[in-house]
Amino acid sequence: MKCTKTIEAEVASQFRRSHHQSLTRFDLLSQLYRIGDDWVAIGELASKLMASGGNITGLLDRMVADDLIERRANPRDRRSFQVRTTKKGRDTFKEMTNDHAQWIEDALNEFSQKDKEQLIKLLVRVRRAFEPNTLI
Template sequence: MDEGASKDIGDSEGEAPAVLLDAETRLHGDDHRAELRLWLRLLTLTNLIESEIRSRLRGAFDVTLPRFDLMAQLEKAPEGLTLGDLSRRMMVSAGNVTGLVERLVQDGLVERRPAPGDRRSALVTLTPEGRAGFEAMAHAHGDWVGDLFAGLSDADIEQLMALLARAKASARAASEAARNAPSIHKEPSNG
Protein backbone atom coordinates (compact mmCIF):
# COMPACT_ATOMS: atom_id res chain seq x y z
CA MET A 1 0.00 0.00 0.00
CA ASP A 2 0.97 3.39 0.06
CA GLU A 3 0.02 6.82 -0.46
CA GLY A 4 1.19 10.04 -1.63
CA ALA A 5 0.89 13.66 -1.49
CA SER A 6 -1.59 14.93 -3.71
CA LYS A 7 -3.24 17.49 -5.69
CA ASP A 8 -2.67 21.00 -6.16
CA ILE A 9 -4.96 22.48 -8.68
CA GLY A 10 -3.62 25.91 -8.81
CA ASP A 11 -0.43 27.65 -8.34
CA SER A 12 2.29 26.56 -6.07
CA GLU A 13 1.20 29.13 -3.61
CA GLY A 14 2.45 32.64 -3.59
CA GLU A 15 0.51 34.38 -6.27
CA ALA A 16 -3.05 34.58 -7.41
CA PRO A 17 -4.13 31.59 -9.49
CA ALA A 18 -5.30 33.94 -12.16
CA VAL A 19 -5.33 31.18 -14.68
CA LEU A 20 -8.43 29.71 -13.20
CA LEU A 21 -10.33 32.82 -14.16
CA ASP A 22 -10.62 34.03 -17.70
CA ALA A 23 -11.49 37.57 -18.63
CA GLU A 24 -15.11 36.77 -19.16
CA THR A 25 -15.47 35.43 -15.66
CA ARG A 26 -14.25 38.67 -14.25
CA LEU A 27 -16.66 40.64 -16.39
CA HIS A 28 -19.41 38.43 -15.13
CA GLY A 29 -19.03 39.92 -11.74
CA ASP A 30 -17.51 37.95 -8.89
CA ASP A 31 -14.04 36.76 -9.28
CA HIS A 32 -13.48 34.64 -6.17
CA ARG A 33 -9.74 35.13 -6.23
CA ALA A 34 -9.35 35.24 -2.47
CA GLU A 35 -11.52 32.18 -1.96
CA LEU A 36 -9.58 30.23 -4.55
CA ARG A 37 -6.32 31.07 -2.85
CA LEU A 38 -7.76 30.04 0.47
CA TRP A 39 -8.99 26.75 -0.94
CA LEU A 40 -5.64 26.07 -2.51
CA ARG A 41 -3.83 26.71 0.73
CA LEU A 42 -6.22 24.59 2.74
CA LEU A 43 -5.88 21.73 0.29
CA THR A 44 -2.12 21.94 0.16
CA LEU A 45 -1.81 21.90 3.94
CA THR A 46 -4.20 19.01 4.40
CA ASN A 47 -2.53 16.96 1.70
CA LEU A 48 0.86 17.65 3.17
CA ILE A 49 -0.14 16.45 6.62
CA GLU A 50 -2.21 13.59 5.35
CA SER A 51 0.55 12.18 3.23
CA GLU A 52 3.04 12.56 6.04
CA ILE A 53 0.77 10.59 8.34
CA ARG A 54 0.07 7.98 5.70
CA SER A 55 3.71 7.51 5.05
CA ARG A 56 4.57 7.23 8.73
CA LEU A 57 1.76 4.76 9.36
CA ARG A 58 3.00 2.68 6.49
CA GLY A 59 6.63 2.89 7.56
CA ALA A 60 6.12 2.26 11.25
CA PHE A 61 3.18 -0.13 11.26
CA ASP A 62 2.67 -1.20 7.68
CA VAL A 63 -0.90 -0.03 7.81
CA THR A 64 -2.92 2.27 5.57
CA LEU A 65 -4.87 5.30 6.71
CA PRO A 66 -8.29 3.80 5.87
CA ARG A 67 -7.45 0.72 7.93
CA PHE A 68 -6.29 2.87 10.81
CA ASP A 69 -9.46 4.89 10.54
CA LEU A 70 -11.65 1.83 10.57
CA MET A 71 -9.86 0.41 13.59
CA ALA A 72 -10.25 3.77 15.37
CA GLN A 73 -13.99 3.54 14.91
CA LEU A 74 -14.05 0.03 16.34
CA GLU A 75 -11.91 1.05 19.28
CA LYS A 76 -14.58 3.55 20.24
CA ALA A 77 -17.32 0.94 20.06
CA PRO A 78 -16.18 -2.13 21.99
CA GLU A 79 -19.53 -3.82 21.48
CA GLY A 80 -18.88 -3.84 17.74
CA LEU A 81 -20.28 -2.02 14.74
CA THR A 82 -22.14 -3.20 11.68
CA LEU A 83 -20.78 -2.48 8.23
CA GLY A 84 -23.44 0.16 7.85
CA ASP A 85 -22.37 1.87 11.08
CA LEU A 86 -18.81 1.90 9.82
CA SER A 87 -19.84 3.26 6.46
CA ARG A 88 -21.73 6.12 8.08
CA ARG A 89 -19.07 6.96 10.64
CA MET A 90 -16.21 6.84 8.20
CA MET A 91 -18.22 8.67 5.58
CA VAL A 92 -17.34 6.21 2.86
CA SER A 93 -19.47 3.95 0.69
CA ALA A 94 -20.79 0.62 1.88
CA GLY A 95 -18.90 -1.28 -0.79
CA ASN A 96 -15.71 0.31 0.39
CA VAL A 97 -16.24 -0.96 3.91
CA THR A 98 -16.91 -4.47 2.66
CA GLY A 99 -13.46 -4.66 1.12
CA LEU A 100 -11.65 -2.96 3.98
CA VAL A 101 -13.16 -5.32 6.53
CA GLU A 102 -12.36 -8.29 4.33
CA ARG A 103 -8.69 -7.36 4.25
CA LEU A 104 -8.53 -6.59 7.96
CA VAL A 105 -10.09 -9.95 8.74
CA GLN A 106 -7.44 -11.62 6.63
CA ASP A 107 -4.78 -9.80 8.60
CA GLY A 108 -6.37 -11.00 11.82
CA LEU A 109 -6.99 -7.48 13.10
CA VAL A 110 -10.77 -7.52 13.12
CA GLU A 111 -13.46 -10.13 13.42
CA ARG A 112 -16.78 -10.38 11.62
CA ARG A 113 -19.72 -12.29 12.96
CA PRO A 114 -23.44 -12.40 12.23
CA ALA A 115 -25.35 -9.73 14.08
CA PRO A 116 -27.80 -11.19 16.55
CA GLY A 117 -31.36 -10.51 15.51
CA ASP A 118 -30.76 -9.41 11.92
CA ARG A 119 -29.52 -11.91 9.43
CA ARG A 120 -28.65 -9.19 6.93
CA SER A 121 -26.08 -7.61 9.20
CA ALA A 122 -22.65 -8.46 10.48
CA LEU A 123 -20.98 -7.13 13.59
CA VAL A 124 -17.36 -6.18 13.32
CA THR A 125 -15.03 -5.99 16.33
CA LEU A 126 -11.31 -5.64 16.93
CA THR A 127 -9.45 -8.83 17.74
CA PRO A 128 -7.09 -8.66 20.74
CA GLU A 129 -4.26 -8.36 18.24
CA GLY A 130 -6.07 -5.59 16.45
CA ARG A 131 -6.70 -3.74 19.66
CA ALA A 132 -3.10 -3.96 20.78
CA GLY A 133 -1.86 -2.87 17.37
CA PHE A 134 -4.26 0.02 17.31
CA GLU A 135 -3.14 1.28 20.67
CA ALA A 136 0.45 1.53 19.54
CA MET A 137 -0.60 3.24 16.35
CA ALA A 138 -2.87 5.72 18.09
CA HIS A 139 -0.07 6.64 20.45
CA ALA A 140 2.36 7.31 17.62
CA HIS A 141 -0.31 9.07 15.62
CA GLY A 142 -0.96 11.48 18.46
CA ASP A 143 2.72 12.26 18.74
CA TRP A 144 3.02 12.84 15.01
CA VAL A 145 0.10 15.21 14.87
CA GLY A 146 1.54 17.01 17.88
CA ASP A 147 4.84 17.34 16.04
CA LEU A 148 3.31 18.56 12.84
CA PHE A 149 1.52 21.39 14.62
CA ALA A 150 4.31 22.08 17.09
CA GLY A 151 4.96 25.45 15.47
CA LEU A 152 1.54 26.79 16.41
CA SER A 153 0.85 28.51 19.71
CA ASP A 154 -2.19 27.68 21.80
CA ALA A 155 -3.74 30.91 20.61
CA ASP A 156 -3.10 30.03 16.98
CA ILE A 157 -4.82 26.70 17.46
CA GLU A 158 -7.75 28.31 19.16
CA GLN A 159 -8.19 30.86 16.39
CA LEU A 160 -7.84 28.24 13.71
CA MET A 161 -10.44 26.07 15.36
CA ALA A 162 -12.90 28.94 15.38
CA LEU A 163 -12.24 29.98 11.79
CA LEU A 164 -12.39 26.43 10.51
CA ALA A 165 -15.70 25.95 12.27
CA ARG A 166 -17.03 29.00 10.52
CA ALA A 167 -15.68 27.77 7.20
CA LYS A 168 -17.29 24.42 7.75
CA ALA A 169 -20.63 25.99 8.49
CA SER A 170 -20.30 28.02 5.32
CA ALA A 171 -19.39 25.02 3.19
CA ARG A 172 -22.13 22.89 4.66
CA ALA A 173 -24.71 25.55 4.04
CA ALA A 174 -23.59 25.91 0.44
CA SER A 175 -23.61 22.15 -0.11
CA GLU A 176 -27.07 21.78 1.25
CA ALA A 177 -28.40 24.72 -0.67
CA ALA A 178 -27.07 23.15 -3.85
CA ARG A 179 -28.52 19.80 -2.93
CA ASN A 180 -31.97 21.31 -2.46
CA ALA A 181 -31.86 23.38 -5.61
CA PRO A 182 -29.80 21.57 -8.21
CA SER A 183 -29.41 22.48 -11.87
CA ILE A 184 -29.41 26.20 -11.17
CA HIS A 185 -26.05 26.94 -12.64
CA LYS A 186 -24.82 28.52 -9.41
CA GLU A 187 -24.56 32.10 -10.49
CA PRO A 188 -24.91 34.06 -7.27
CA SER A 189 -25.93 37.40 -8.68
CA ASN A 190 -26.90 37.40 -12.29
CA GLY A 191 -27.97 33.85 -13.02
Protein backbone atom coordinates (compact mmCIF):
# COMPACT_ATOMS: atom_id res chain seq x y z
CA MET A 1 0.00 0.00 0.00
CA LYS A 2 2.79 2.41 0.83
CA CYS A 3 4.38 1.81 -2.59
CA THR A 4 1.07 2.49 -4.33
CA LYS A 5 0.48 5.67 -2.33
CA THR A 6 4.02 6.89 -3.05
CA ILE A 7 3.63 6.36 -6.79
CA GLU A 8 0.16 7.90 -6.80
CA ALA A 9 1.40 10.97 -4.90
CA GLU A 10 4.28 11.43 -7.35
CA VAL A 11 2.00 11.09 -10.39
CA ALA A 12 -0.47 13.57 -8.86
CA SER A 13 2.38 15.99 -8.18
CA GLN A 14 3.64 15.67 -11.76
CA PHE A 15 0.15 16.34 -13.16
CA ARG A 16 -0.25 19.43 -10.97
CA ARG A 17 3.20 20.74 -11.87
CA SER A 18 3.13 20.02 -15.60
CA HIS A 19 -0.55 20.39 -16.49
CA HIS A 20 -2.22 22.19 -13.56
CA GLN A 21 -4.60 19.22 -13.35
CA SER A 22 -5.36 16.75 -10.58
CA LEU A 23 -5.15 12.98 -10.71
CA THR A 24 -8.94 12.92 -10.26
CA ARG A 25 -9.38 15.07 -13.36
CA PHE A 26 -7.05 12.73 -15.26
CA ASP A 27 -9.14 9.73 -14.14
CA LEU A 28 -12.35 11.43 -15.22
CA LEU A 29 -10.89 12.44 -18.61
CA SER A 30 -9.62 8.88 -19.02
CA GLN A 31 -13.11 7.45 -18.55
CA LEU A 32 -14.61 9.95 -20.98
CA TYR A 33 -11.83 9.35 -23.51
CA ARG A 34 -12.64 5.62 -23.51
CA ILE A 35 -16.27 6.45 -24.27
CA GLY A 36 -15.30 8.66 -27.21
CA ASP A 37 -17.45 11.52 -28.47
CA ASP A 38 -20.66 10.04 -27.06
CA TRP A 39 -22.54 11.72 -24.24
CA VAL A 40 -22.58 9.80 -20.95
CA ALA A 41 -24.92 10.19 -17.99
CA ILE A 42 -23.28 11.61 -14.90
CA GLY A 43 -24.54 8.65 -12.85
CA GLU A 44 -22.92 6.18 -15.25
CA LEU A 45 -19.67 8.15 -15.15
CA ALA A 46 -19.80 8.25 -11.34
CA SER A 47 -20.14 4.46 -11.21
CA LYS A 48 -17.07 4.07 -13.44
CA LEU A 49 -15.18 6.35 -11.04
CA MET A 50 -16.64 4.62 -7.98
CA ALA A 51 -18.11 7.93 -6.79
CA SER A 52 -21.60 9.29 -6.39
CA GLY A 53 -23.04 11.80 -8.83
CA GLY A 54 -23.20 14.33 -6.03
CA ASN A 55 -19.53 13.84 -5.22
CA ILE A 56 -18.42 14.70 -8.74
CA THR A 57 -20.80 17.60 -9.41
CA GLY A 58 -18.34 20.23 -8.17
CA LEU A 59 -15.52 18.63 -10.12
CA LEU A 60 -17.65 18.62 -13.28
CA ASP A 61 -18.62 22.28 -12.71
CA ARG A 62 -14.95 23.27 -12.58
CA MET A 63 -14.06 21.14 -15.61
CA VAL A 64 -16.91 22.74 -17.61
CA ALA A 65 -15.60 26.18 -16.57
CA ASP A 66 -12.11 25.15 -17.76
CA ASP A 67 -13.58 23.95 -21.11
CA LEU A 68 -12.36 20.37 -20.57
CA ILE A 69 -15.87 18.90 -20.75
CA GLU A 70 -19.32 20.00 -21.79
CA ARG A 71 -22.60 19.21 -20.07
CA ARG A 72 -26.19 19.10 -21.27
CA ALA A 73 -29.58 18.02 -19.99
CA ASN A 74 -30.31 14.41 -20.91
CA PRO A 75 -32.70 14.63 -23.89
CA ARG A 76 -34.56 11.52 -22.65
CA ASP A 77 -34.77 12.63 -19.01
CA ARG A 78 -34.51 16.35 -18.31
CA ARG A 79 -33.91 15.63 -14.60
CA SER A 80 -30.44 14.23 -15.36
CA PHE A 81 -27.40 15.49 -17.20
CA GLN A 82 -24.83 14.10 -19.59
CA VAL A 83 -21.21 15.07 -20.21
CA ARG A 84 -18.51 14.52 -22.80
CA THR A 85 -15.04 15.85 -23.45
CA THR A 86 -14.31 18.93 -25.51
CA LYS A 87 -11.45 19.12 -27.98
CA LYS A 88 -9.41 20.87 -25.28
CA GLY A 89 -10.26 18.04 -22.85
CA ARG A 90 -9.19 15.35 -25.32
CA ASP A 91 -5.99 17.22 -26.16
CA THR A 92 -5.22 17.75 -22.45
CA PHE A 93 -5.80 14.06 -21.73
CA LYS A 94 -3.50 13.00 -24.60
CA GLU A 95 -0.73 15.32 -23.35
CA MET A 96 -1.13 14.03 -19.80
CA THR A 97 -1.08 10.41 -21.02
CA ASN A 98 2.09 10.96 -23.04
CA ASP A 99 3.82 12.66 -20.12
CA HIS A 100 2.64 9.94 -17.73
CA ALA A 101 4.15 7.25 -19.96
CA GLN A 102 7.44 9.17 -20.08
CA TRP A 103 7.50 9.59 -16.29
CA ILE A 104 7.01 5.86 -15.81
CA GLU A 105 9.71 5.08 -18.35
CA ASP A 106 12.10 7.50 -16.64
CA ALA A 107 11.31 6.06 -13.21
CA LEU A 108 12.04 2.53 -14.40
CA ASN A 109 15.29 3.40 -16.19
CA GLU A 110 17.35 1.95 -13.35
CA PHE A 111 15.79 -1.49 -13.96
CA SER A 112 17.16 -3.88 -16.55
CA GLN A 113 14.84 -4.98 -19.36
CA LYS A 114 14.62 -8.41 -17.73
CA ASP A 115 13.62 -6.84 -14.39
CA LYS A 116 10.97 -4.68 -16.11
CA GLU A 117 9.47 -7.73 -17.80
CA GLN A 118 9.43 -9.62 -14.49
CA LEU A 119 7.84 -6.63 -12.74
CA ILE A 120 5.08 -6.47 -15.36
CA LYS A 121 4.38 -10.19 -15.00
CA LEU A 122 4.18 -9.88 -11.22
CA LEU A 123 1.93 -6.82 -11.34
CA VAL A 124 -0.43 -8.60 -13.73
CA ARG A 125 -0.62 -11.50 -11.28
CA VAL A 126 -1.30 -9.13 -8.38
CA ARG A 127 -4.05 -7.36 -10.35
CA ARG A 128 -5.68 -10.66 -11.27
CA ALA A 129 -5.56 -11.81 -7.65
CA PHE A 130 -7.56 -8.74 -6.63
CA GLU A 131 -10.09 -8.66 -9.46
CA PRO A 132 -13.64 -8.84 -8.08
CA ASN A 133 -14.43 -12.31 -9.41
CA THR A 134 -11.39 -13.80 -7.65
CA LEU A 135 -12.11 -12.41 -4.18
CA ILE A 136 -14.00 -14.54 -1.68
